[in-house]
Amino acid sequence: MTQDDHLRLYRTMTLIRQCQEVIIREYSSDAIKTPVHLGIGLEGISAGVCFRLPPGTKSFGQLRNHGQYLALGGELDAYFLELYGKRGGTGGGKAGSMHLASPAHGFLSTSGIVASTIPLAVGAALAHQYRNDPAPAVAMFGDAAVEEGEFWESLNFACLHQLRVVFVCEDNDLAIHTRGADRRGFDSISRAVAGFRCWTGEADGTNVLDVVALMERALYAMAVTPMPAVLVFRWTRLLEHVGPNTDWHVGYRPQPTPEALREADPVWKYEQDLTRRGLGRELAVIWAEVHDQVEGSLERAKAASYPDVGDLLAHVYADPTHLPAGRIE
Amino acid sequence: MNRLLTFAQAVNLALMEEMAADESVIVFGVDVPDHKRTFGSGAGLLEKFGPARFFGSPLSEAGATGIAVGAALAGLRPVHVHARSDFLLLAMNQLCNMAAIKSYVSNGEESVPLTVRALIGRSWGQGPQHSKAMHGVLSHFPGLKVVLPSSPQEGYSLLRAAIRDPNPVIVFEHRWCYSLSDYVDDGQVGPLEGCRILRPGRDLTLVGVSWMVQECLQAAAILARVGVGAEVVDVRSAQPLDAETIRESAGKTSRLIVADNDWLFGGLSAEIVSQVVEGGVFLQGLARLGFAPCSCPTTRPLENLFYPSAREIVRTAEGMLGLPAMDLTGDVFNEYERRFRGPF
Numbered sequence: 098m099t100q101d102d103h104l105r106l107y108r109t110m111t112l113i114r115q116c117q118e119v120i121i122r123e124y125s126s127d128a129i130k131t132p133v134h135l136g137i138g139l140e141g142i143s144a145g146v147c148f149r150l151p152p153g154t155k156s157f158g159q160l161r162n163h164g165q166y167l168a169l170g171g172e173l174d175a176y177f178l179e180l181y182g183k184r185g186g187t188g189g190g191k192a193g194s195m196h197l198a199s200p201a202h203g204f205l206s207t208s209g210i211v212a213s214t215i216p217l218a219v220g221a222a223l224a225h226q227y228r229n230d231p232a233p234a235v236a237m238f239g240d241a242a243v244e245e246g247e248f249w250e251s252l253n254f255a256c257l258h259q260l261r262v263v264f265v266c267e268d269n270d271l272a273i274h275t276r277g278a279d280r281r282g283f284d285s286i287s288r289a290v291a292g293f294r295c296w297t298g299e300a301d302g303t304n305v306l307d308v309v310a311l312m313e314r315a316l317y318a319m320a321v322t323p324m325p326a327v328l329v330f331r332w333t334r335l336l337e338h339v340g341p342n343t344d345w346h347v348g349y350r351p352q353p354t355p356e357a358l359r360e361a362d363p364v365w366k367y368e369q370d371l372t373r374r375g376l377g378r379e380l381a382v383i384w385a386e387v388h389d390q391v392e393g394s395l396e397r398a399k400a401a402s403y404p405d406v407g408d409l410l411a412h413v414y415a416d417p418t419h420l421p422a423g424r425i426e
Numbered sequence: 427m428n429r430l431l432t433f434a435q436a437v438n439l440a441l442m443e444e445m446a447a448d449e450s451v452i453v454f455g456v457d458v459p460d461h462k463r464t465f466g467s468g469a470g471l472l473e474k475f476g477p478a479r480f481f482g483s484p485l486s487e488a489g490a491t492g493i494a495v496g497a498a499l500a501g502l503r504p505v506h507v508h509a510r511s512d513f514l515l516l517a518m519n520q521l522c523n524m525a526a527i528k529s530y531v532s533n534g535e536e537s538v539p540l541t542v543r544a545l546i547g548r549s550w551g552q553g554p555q556h557s558k559a560m561h562g563v564l565s566h567f568p569g570l571k572v573v574l575p576s577s578p579q580e581g582y583s584l585l586r587a588a589i590r591d592p593n594p595v596i597v598f599e600h601r602w603c604y605s606l607s608d609y610v611d612d613g614q615v616g617p618l619e620g621c622r623i624l625r626p627g628r629d630l631t632l633v634g635v636s637w638m639v640q641e642c643l644q645a646a647a648i649l650a651r652v653g654v655g656a657e658v659v660d661v662r663s664a665q666p667l668d669a670e671t672i673r674e675s676a677g678k679t680s681r682l683i684v685a686d687n688d689w690l691f692g693g694l695s696a697e698i699v700s701q702v703v704e705g706g707v708f709l710q711g712l713a714r715l716g717f718a719p720c721s722c723p724t725t726r727p728l729e730n731l732f733y734p735s736a737r738e739i740v741r742t743a744e745g746m747l748g749l750p751a752m753d754l755t756g757d758v759f760n761e762y763e764r765r766f767r768g769p770f
Contacts (some may be wrong), residue, residue, distance in 0.1 A: 129634075155500055157496070187532075188533050190531060191533060196531045198531075198532060198535075198536070200532070200536055205500070205536065206524070206528070206536075208523070208524065212521065213492065214496075216491070216492025216496060216520070217492050217495050218492060219489070219493050219497030220492065220493035220495060220498070220760070221496045221499065221500040223493060223502075224500035224501055225500045226463065227452070227478055227502060228501075234496075246488060249489075250486035250487050250489025254486060286763075303475075341429065393549070411533070412529045412530050412532070413569055414529060414532060414569065415538075415539075417592050
């Protein structure tokens with residue numbers, strides 16, 4: 098990692114963090130009429146996994162997708178426009194927070210049905226294998242997705258065909274309000290998948306450099322020998338499942354100490370790390386640049402116009418004369 | 427060029443032509459490359475195109491459908507094959523929550539050029555899990571297209587059009603159609619939409635879906651013996667539905683019988699009647715025929731009662747037209763079933 102690499106990685110993380118904070122600030126204005134599954138605490142995994150993906154990588158995610166969208170280079174204006182339900186959003190306002198995508202960056206599908214984009218990633222990897230394209234596919238999902246049948250069907254198929262697909266499990270031990278111990282008949286996701294013909298690895302998702310390192314090892318291994326990888330990154334969800342608030346007071350999990358909160362904050366930890374490396378001033382400049390970008394984009398989204406009745410029935414079916422983005426041609 | 431083909435051969439030819447024309451077309455599904463080749467529809471494809479383009483799937487209908495969706499998003503044109511429509515119920519999440527919505531939520535930026543072929547099983551005791559037709563259910567979801575070939579020509583034309591279409595298209599092939607034999611014009615690639623008038627008539631409109639088109643044709647031939655001109659309309663596409671052609675025919679004859687290869691409640695026959703009535707067509711007679719409202723029984727005598735045939739269409743027409751019951755003792759019904767003695 099060069100200094101430029103560190104600053105680029107930090108820029109992504111602060112972009113994700115500042116976008117989430119702006120949504121938290123603005124949500125009570127009731128203008129963002131879409132459920133928002135925020136990733137405060139997830140930034141290390143989103144930024145780290147997406148940091149050095151080979152060109153042509155196809156990415157898939159779930160409803161907690163803002164960090165992945167931004168880390169893949171998704172357009173900021175299209176992001177805020179979509180959250181505000183405006184024309185020009187990633188889905189013309191019709192997708193909302195749970196279905197963000199950016200085909201131009203290979204980010205092909207996210208979904209509110211847990212695990213439902215995992216087989217899509219395997220399909221993209223199949224298409225790559227068919228075309229002798231070495232680029233991988235990446236599926237990002239929460240730990241509850243491992244309970245869904247579609248996860249195992251996807252893993253099985255990927256291992257059968259030795260496809261280059263990275264299954265990235267963002268493990269916060271929660272499915273909304275239910276802990277893993279109350280959902281699982283097994284103790285370790287990595288051990289549960291160990292019988293399949295794939296590479297596995299685990300890392301602390303709150304240390305972005307650990308995420309980058311594990312991802313790099315996995316991608317290198319599968320570049321040499323095509324095979325799937327299952328990576329498990331642990332993190333702590335610092336907000337409620339959906340929405341802008343914390344919910345420690347409800348009691349399904351204990352209120353963390355201030356030290357524990359800092360330990361769970363990948364952005365804070367990386368800031369500390371880079372400041373210790375003498376990059377404090379550069380961080381401040383980047384923070385301010387991102388701040389201005391985010392606020393500018395937000396204002397444009399607020400001022401933009403809504404779709405109207407003419408948009409309601411648009412694109413129910415694909416137009417045969419339109420060549421969609423994201424397809425191999 | 428016209429050739430005499432069975433339905434199975436027509437489907438096979440369609441796959442051959444589309445796979446030869448576009449190397450992004452791949453075919454896969456459970457048991458697709460085995461020695462039976464899905465009742466012959468897959469003959470020669472493995473040999474000609476190789477295992478990367480024609481391969482078997484693990485038993486994972488949900489995951490495999492999602493894999494097909496993802497491959498389609500990434501530039502391939504997958505054809506996913508199911509030996510029975512009933513298995514689509516395992517794939518509903520991917521078909522209806524994922525494939526159906528993609529064009530809409532991407533505002534037209536992405537599409538899912540997926541073709542799903544599923545067989546509708548029938549007879550020799552197929553029973554409740556090997557006999558469903560799912561076109562009513564799947565037509566319900568905006569974003570999906572649903573077609574039902576009734577003849578070798580349609581088996582060829584609709585499949586070629588489905589594969590070329592950028593949307594998810596489900597093609598329901600009826601098991602009994604597989605042994606039909608007729609001339610196929612191999613230049614007819616589609617259309618994917620629109621009803622087809624197979625037999626013009628002035629007295630009565632018979633709208634048929636899937637195999638029931640054949641039953642309507644047999645009924646029309648019988649009714650012709652007593653001077654009744656029955657117009658036979660092949661629906662071909664359930665979604666989008668060409669209600670205009672049906673309304674024109676029903677408006678001309680004022681008597682409508684819809685014969686669906688499915689249950690009646692909330693099914694395609696109900697949708698057709700709704701769209702005819704909403705279109706202001708005056709009807710002197712109206713009837714729907716379909717499966718008995720129960721699971722498909724395995725035992726033969728009850729199976730015979732479960733399915734309507736040309737006989738029931740004729741009897742319904744007689745009632746509608748006030749005609750005496752014709753002597754049908756010389757007619758053979760469910761004739762094609764005699765060619766299929768199981769097991770599968």
